[in-house]
Amino acid sequence: MSTTQTRAGATRRPSTATRRQHRAAYLFVLPFFVVFVAMLVVPLVYSGYLSLFERRLIGGESFVGLANYLRAFGDPNFWGGLGRVATFLVVQVPIMLGLALFFALALDSGRARGSRSARLLIFMPYAVPAVIATLMWGYLYGPDFGPLAQIARAVGLGTPDFLSPQSILGSMMNIVTWEFVGYNMIIMYAALRAIPAELYEAAEIDGAGQFRTAWSIKIPAIRPAIILTVIFSVIGSFQLFNEPSLLNAVAPDAISNSFTPNYYAYNLAFINQELNYASAIAFLLGLVIAVVSYVVQLGEQRRERRERKGMA
């Protein structure tokens, strides 16, 4: 009798303690989720809602179903912008992440002099706002007093046109690469430092060279960090806005108002006052980003599973 009582008491006491802990946990996450719902979920739902309507001068807002989406599917401006950011993604992201990986490995190997300072200096552009980065490169590209043009003229190459419609995308890729190589490098470098040294010291004793160690031990070990940078870069590329909108001031002929989908949505909403259509474009863009990031992750998971099967 007395034993059952104590046992009951013993189980009841932790349960009230657990309940208190649950309550505390909910209170801890509550503030974040309040803002989360208000600033992420509600706008997302509202954007979806708006995209189903159309505002006419006469008759006000009316429900049009998926008409805005159908319009987007037939809109060459939307596809043009999407194609441009897709090109951007396919060309710029591998270059940027390749450079970042190279720097991270070089710094981690400790074979270069002044690694510490090099690391900080490569990271420095991340602290520069995109607005100022674009502004600086805009001046550097400038045909009149841009130093790049000055040097090219002095060497006798004539004045290169970095801001022509043909070269503007490449010039933009250079700006974004400049801004974000350091950020990605730091993520990879931090992951490299976390690899236990014995993992590749053994390989080095066995006579594996630097490149071999990097390729078969270090890079596989930091795959999760690399995937993280890939996903961030996918999101970043599709959302390009600052660079086109600011370069527009320097090169108005090269940058149309639908240069990237995001810039297009902005112009639609604030210049053309087509809010509903702009919402549809923004929503579609978000969908594309979600799908592409999901595919990247899925590919990674499948690869992991295959590898695990291969080892077993």
Added chain:
Amino acid sequence: MTSLETRAIVTGRPPRGRRRPRPYTPQRRRSWLLTIVLWACVAYFLLPLWWLTVASTKDTSALFSSFGLWFAPEFSFFDNLADLFTTRGGLFSRWMLNTVFYAGVSAIGATLLAAMAGYAFAKYRFPGSSALFSITLGAIMIPLTALALPTYLLFSRAGLTDTPWSIIIPSLVSPFGVYLMRVYAADAIPDSLIEAARMDGAGEFRIFWQVGLRLMGPGLVTVFLFSLVGTWNNYFLPLIMLNSSELYPITVGLAQLQAAASAGGGSQAVFSTVITGSFVSILPLVIAFLFLQRYWQSGLGTGGVKG
């Protein structure tokens, strides 16, 4: 004494020996080729910053007449500075203060929210925790700019556009911050310490405040710095939210000056002012990153491990 000890715990040792110090190997050869290649690349990253520094010492006519990567005979940095702070009735200093205010308040708020949520996800098992955490992770994928437009419309209905709140409130959400804080808290705060504090009768909030927050130091600095940069560098959100130029942050203000200068607005804005303004406005963040590097690098390390 106590604060000293805490500092030793926070900075001296990475979370639970995950990373062990590597033995120093003197036989490791330095490679000249790698050094040269690396520093050639560093030169590329420094080029625009060097140009900006040089250009901020020139007046507008020297900008056009002298070689871009070297100083002009006259040194007009202080004249440019004086111009910068007097153009449009000293609006530039107002923009700087706005940026500091928006970025500071948002970063403190975002860090606190992320720390609380991350701590709860790491240290409590409660019904729905994994679902909530998955939702948070999924939200990292949501492009924030796709949300800016509907947020603007909602805010304009609530009469919040063209106020500081329209910049600060959206910047408080940092799903990646929650993720980082969770990973960090899981490593840095031993469960036994929380249990011991409970035994001593400390409430859950006191444990978080006095034990949790202290041990999450580098993680907090990381999330703080990255939210700070996020808001500091944000251009899109303030561009659509704000109308009055007294409320502009530095990014929107400079872009507007630059547009006026390119359009040949003449008396209102000149290139040298825009350039000097850019130079002055990047100094605070560059300095902050230099001085806090030990913290943010170790904080990011944890995020990358489990990435």
